[in-house]
Amino acid sequence: xxxxxTKRNTVIIVAxxxxxKIFFSATxxxxxxxxxxxxxxxxxxxxxxxxxxxxxxLIRLTTLFSQQELWVRFGAIIEALLVSVLxxxxxxxxxxxxxxxxxxxxxxxxxxxxxxxxVVITPDIPVFLFISLSIFLYWQIVATGKAHYWxxxxxxxxxxxxxxxxxxxxxPSLVLFMIVTEERRWFKTVHPYAAFLxxxxxxxxxxxxxxxxxWVSFLFQMRHGLGGSRYSLGKVMVYLGGQMIxxxxxxxxxxxxxxxxxxxRRNKEKxxxxxxxxxxxxxxxxxxxxxxxxxxxxPCFAYFTFTILVSHYCFSGSTAKKRLWAVAVLLSAAxxxxxxxxxxxxxxxxxxxxxDAAVADATQAxxxxxxxxxxxxKDPAAAVVITPSHQLAAEVAYYSKERxxxxxxxxxxTAPQFSFWAVPGSLKGKNGACLCLAGxxxxxxxxxxxxxxxxxxxxxxxxxxxxxxxSIVRGSGYGLAADR
Numbered sequence: 001x002x003x004x005x006t007k008r009n010t011v012i013i014v015a016x017x018x019x020x021k022i023f024f025s026a027t028x029x030x031x032x033x034x035x036x037x038x039x040x041x042x043x044x045x046x047x048x049x050x051x052x053x054x055x056x057x058l059i060r061l062t063t064l065f066s067q068q069e070l071w072v073r074f075g076a077i078i079e080a081l082l083v084s085v086l087x088x089x090x091x092x093x094x095x096x097x098x099x100x101x102x103x104x105x106x107x108x109x110x111x112x113x114x115x116x117x118x119v120v121i122t123p124d125i126p127v128f129l130f131i132s133l134s135i136f137l138y139w140q141i142v143a144t145g146k147a148h149y150w151x152x153x154x155x156x157x158x159x160x161x162x163x164x165x166x167x168x169x170x171x172p173s174l175v176l177f178m179i180v181t182e183e184r185r186w187f188k189t190v191h192p193y194a195a196f197l198x199x200x201x202x203x204x205x206x207x208x209x210x211x212x213x214x215w216v217s218f219l220f221q222m223r224h225g226l227g228g229s230r231y232s233l234g235k236v237m238v239y240l241g242g243q244m245i246x247x248x249x250x251x252x253x254x255x256x257x258x259x260x261x262x263x264x265r266r267n268k269e270k271x272x273x274x275x276x277x278x279x280x281x282x283x284x285x286x287x288x289x290x291x292x293x294x295x296x297x298x299p300c301f302a303y304f305t306f307t308i309l310v311s312h313y314c315f316s317g318s319t320a321k322k323r324l325w326a327v328a329v330l331l332s333a334a335x336x337x338x339x340x341x342x343x344x345x346x347x348x349x350x351x352x353x354x355x356d357a358a359v360a361d362a363t364q365a366x367x368x369x370x371x372x373x374x375x376x377x378k379d380p381a382a383a384v385v386i387t388p389s390h391q392l393a394a395e396v397a398y399y400s401k402e403r404x405x406x407x408x409x410x411x412x413x414t415a416p417q418f419s420f421w422a423v424p425g426s427l428k429g430k431n432g433a434c435l436c437l438a439g440x441x442x443x444x445x446x447x448x449x450x451x452x453x454x455x456x457x458x459x460x461x462x463x464x465x466x467x468x469x470x471s472i473v474r475g476s477g478y479g480l481a482a483d484r
Contacts, residue, residue, distance in 0.1 A: 005102035032391030047209030103311035115336035130160035131301035154195035158202025239288035242296030248332030258313035373399035384432035409443035449475025
């Protein structure tokens with residue numbers, strides 16, 4: 001184990017995984033969520049209905065010279081490399097053991113959350129980076145006692161808030177660590193308060209945007225994350241099962257055990273790792289209990305220090321623990337690789353198990369969008385598409401290279417962001433279509449076009465099965481129907 005866990009080998013492994021991610025990023029079509037965030041990058045603003053805006057800025061930056069899938073996702077690849085560096089340096093500072101640093105970086109890179117997840121560009125990417133940077137900078141305060149790190153922490157925390165609202169959960173974790181250690185001495189200084197205000201200053205543009213839009217984003221996230229009163233232990237178990245999947249089962253169980261063990265030990269380094277990971281995971285367990293559900297990715301940034309904690313537990317003990325870590329990492333890598341290879345090459349024969357299994361396959365969301373747009377473009381004059389879905393609209397916009405203006409009929413359907421975007425007046429009189437999934441409610445085409453045709457049902461075949469069937473109603477004379 002000592003000959004494997006070296007700095008040189010760690011760099012090689014991380015570099016190979018980066019190449020792996022580049023391949024998948026370049027060859028998989030955009031997931032509907034990714035297309036939606038890409039569309040944000042084409043409409044830069046101080047805030048958005050669903051999330052804070054940094055994901056839009058990041059995608060805009062990486063797509064300055066190309067809109068291809070690789071460049072839409074390129075920020076996720078860079079994020080994984082930067083977080084790996086932070087994990088190496090932090091774990092080395094904490095435990096002065098290169099084996100633990102190597103194990104931490106490898107563990108972080110092979111769990112499904114990061115190995116598969118960092119191929120997909122979502123707000124989790126920048127929030128993971130800036131929360132990791134915030135935690136790293138906080139330890140510099142603890143290790144050096146230098147006050148200027150507070151202000152760097154304030155900037156990093158502000159950028160995390162600009163990435164995703166859940167970043168606010170880091171603040172109580174850091175405060176709790178200060179309370180239970182001698183770091184409480186900082187409460188007598190101006191620095192932590194000034195740093196917090198600095199972070200909030202970065203977030204002020206989002207507050208302003210919300211104030212101009214009836215606080216819609218804040219209200220949506222409060223309902224989305226903590227709304228409801230359906231208390232359910234079953235949903236908590238589902239949530240915890242999701243955590244075992246995103247962190248891989250054996251690694252997650254090792255981390256949960258180590259967290260419980262270290263929580264009551266008087267060791268600052270171990271307590272630091274526990275209090276910067278466990279509270280976030282437990283908070284969303286409470287959310288699942290109260291709301292009746294919590295997505296597996298919500299506590300994603302907790303796994304930065306969680307993976308260091310697992311590595312320290314395994315490499316500060318017996319040979320049996322080290323071997324258990326090796327088994328856990330290999331199983332995690334196998335799980336992540338199988339998911340990625342299935343997404344790209346269909347290595348799991350789900351269609352031979354059952355049609356329902358093939359239809360439920362989440363990886364089919366990476367396919368069919370280019371083909372859908374090719375069907376829409378059979379009418380070369382098509383310039384506008386109306387849908388009931390923000391994801392459908394975003395995919396049409398992306399794969400038509402914005403030649404087709406796609407938007408949601410937000411008067412009838414939930415349209416998270418489209419109600420804030422104007423429809424160009426130049427589309428009046430153009431050809432287009434109404435698009436939805438067959439069997440679902442579609443926008444009434446006759447209200448948008450002067451002339452409409454019959455509905456065409458267009459199936460998307462995925463490994464021999466019709467996974468999705470679209471209903472397309474073509475029309476002409478967009479925007480003139482009211483003049484009839």
